[in-house]
Amino acid sequence: xxxxxxxxxxxxxxxxxxxxxxxxxxxxxxxxxxxxxxxxxxxxxxxxxxxxxxxxxxxxxxxxxxxxxxxxxxxxxxxxxxxxxxxxxxxxxxxxxxxxxxxxxxxxxxxxxxx
Amino acid sequence: xxxxxxxxxxxxxxxxxxxxxxxxxxxxxxxxxxxxxxxxxxxxxxxxxxxxxxxxxxxxxxxxxxxxxxxxxxxxxxxxxxxxxxxxxxxxxxxxxxxxxxxxxxxxxxxxxxxxx
Numbered sequence: 001x002x003x004x005x006x007x008x009x010x011x012x013x014x015x016x017x018x019x020x021x022x023x024x025x026x027x028x029x030x031x032x033x034x035x036x037x038x039x040x041x042x043x044x045x046x047x048x049x050x051x052x053x054x055x056x057x058x059x060x061x062x063x064x065x066x067x068x069x070x071x072x073x074x075x076x077x078x079x080x081x082x083x084x085x086x087x088x089x090x091x092x093x094x095x096x097x098x099x100x101x102x103x104x105x106x107x108x109x110x111x112x113x114x115x
Numbered sequence: 116x117x118x119x120x121x122x123x124x125x126x127x128x129x130x131x132x133x134x135x136x137x138x139x140x141x142x143x144x145x146x147x148x149x150x151x152x153x154x155x156x157x158x159x160x161x162x163x164x165x166x167x168x169x170x171x172x173x174x175x176x177x178x179x180x181x182x183x184x185x186x187x188x189x190x191x192x193x194x195x196x197x198x199x200x201x202x203x204x205x206x207x208x209x210x211x212x213x214x215x216x217x218x219x220x221x222x223x224x225x226x227x228x229x230x231x232x
Contacts, residue, residue: 002162033219042224042225056218088158090160092160103150103165104150104210104220109159
């Protein structure tokens with residue numbers, strides 16, 4: 001158990017819909033990352049937050065948004081869903097935002113299927 | 116920009132044997148960290164081992180060791196005494212260590228390891 005909690009574990013939804021994925025970081029970790037893993041794109045970095053503020057943005061679509069709340073949990077919102085958004089979405093956390101030797105632990109992922 | 120290359124899409128190893136999974140990386144930053152993760156068929160991403168670019172000794176964690184050759188920019192994972200439960204996808208990843216900016220993990224494409232009887 002990595003200590004990073006993601007919900008839901010599985011989600012099936014229709015095209016055009018909106019879903020919210022939730023992540024609770026490890027105790028003491030201030031930085032949260034979101035990654036998307038699909039068969040054709042591999043593991044893609046989406047976005048990073050540190051202590052409530054956005055710190056880095058990767059290949060995140062405009063239809064997607066995220067935030068980190070004062071209690072440090074994070075949500076990834078995916079809207080106007082398309083079939084190609086079907087993927088495994090990971091949340092990860094670390095103590096710092098800048099690397100400094102801290103490792104990054106991943107949650108179990110949220111499997112999203114868009115039908 | 117950082118890049119991770121894993122040239123072995125698939126590997127087979129017999130139970131109780133050792134296996135080496137290859138990873139090369141490319142970065143112009145002098146300070147970075149290298150990670151290996153295991154992803155079983157159930158999907159979760161499990162942290163295995165970490166090596167910092169300035170670490171003098173190769174990292175070890177139980178049956179996992181990281182063969183770090185800085186001049187060759189390689190960070191191979193060695194799994195000793197393979198077990199059936201080691202069958203999984205293995206990802207090498209790198210993170211540049213900066214003091215002022217955020218730093219994400221860059222992943223390789225992975226190596227699928229199959230342990231046989």
